[in-house]
Amino acid sequence: MTSATLNMLAADKLNGNNYASWKNTINTVLIIDDLRFVLVEECPQVPAANATRTVREPYERWAKANKKARAYILASLSEVLAKKHESMLTAREIMDSLQEMFSQASYQIKHDALKYIYNARMNEGASVREHVLNMMVHFNVVEMNGAVIDEASQVSFILESLPESFLQFRNNAVMNKIAYTLTILLNELQTFESLMKIKGQKGEANVATSTRKFHRGSTSGTKSMPSSSGNKKWKKKKSGQGNKANLAAAKTTKKAKAAKRICFHYNQEGHWKRNCPKYLAEKKKAKQVGDWRDDDASWNWTCRLSNCSGRAST
Numbered sequence: 001m002t003s004a005t006l007n008m009l010a011a012d013k014l015n016g017n018n019y020a021s022w023k024n025t026i027n028t029v030l031i032i033d034d035l036r037f038v039l040v041e042e043c044p045q046v047p048a049a050n051a052t053r054t055v056r057e058p059y060e061r062w063a064k065a066n067k068k069a070r071a072y073i074l075a076s077l078s079e080v081l082a083k084k085h086e087s088m089l090t091a092r093e094i095m096d097s098l099q100e101m102f103s104q105a106s107y108q109i110k111h112d113a114l115k116y117i118y119n120a121r122m123n124e125g126a127s128v129r130e131h132v133l134n135m136m137v138h139f140n141v142v143e144m145n146g147a148v149i150d151e152a153s154q155v156s157f158i159l160e161s162l163p164e165s166f167l168q169f170r171n172n173a174v175m176n177k178i179a180y181t182l183t184i185l186l187n188e189l190q191t192f193e194s195l196m197k198i199k200g201q202k203g204e205a206n207v208a209t210s211t212r213k214f215h216r217g218s219t220s221g222t223k224s225m226p227s228s229s230g231n232k233k234w235k236k237k238k239s240g241q242g243n244k245a246n247l248a249a250a251k252t253t254k255k256a257k258a259a260k261r262i263c264f265h266y267n268q269e270g271h272w273k274r275n276c277p278k279y280l281a282e283k284k285k286a287k288q289v290g291d292w293r294d295d296d297a298s299w300n301w302t303c304r305l306s307n308c309s310g311r312a313s314t
Contacts, residue, residue: 110145
């Protein structure tokens, strides 16, 4: 018995509460040393004293392996359990006795593990790696206690336990009928999780940039941009202030156009009749003496009274 084997057996001695893990450990040790066959094969018939070597060899091999396996099993038990089973001659007898003693506990462990697998749900924001590894541990516990869940079913359980943020990944796997192994599934989920985190960071950066753009100077003391509802007023106010040179040019153009107008009061250019200084002065003076006659006004009233269609000639 090597030191590595002794350390493995001593690290997980059976005490009644760890039957499933202990059974897994002892089976591993027996397989490594090619001894596990004594638990599943019957002991060959004891050969006669004068039997040939060919007849004696299978029995001697089994007897030697049984002795070694029995020693391993007793060394892996607690002191109380070891004393109880040291009188048994074969490794198989000891294992059968231990199974009878702790089979109910094994059934309960299997039941609890299956219940966890069926109800497991990963929380949003949790590590997908830790979640998948935890599911794999429970798959192993179920198998150690006599139940078998094939790998395709294990993948399905993991996919169904993922949160809404992994909905796209799950739908892609189902729609395209991707046959993942547990190892590949774990790697793909971690890659998808990393991509989602990068995408989320970019989205937050865009929101922060937009906020700074539309609320510039909120902390630096500079003026903030006008709101959309005030844009038109702001632009009108800005355009109303105008360029002084442009305003002066516009006034000059207006005066030039006005200079070409004809005053029909005395047939001279420069303004309209209504703006003629001489006309306005005469009108004011005539009103003061009560002798003002507005040709246009008189004409309008004359036409209304006589229903004329044209100006009467004088």
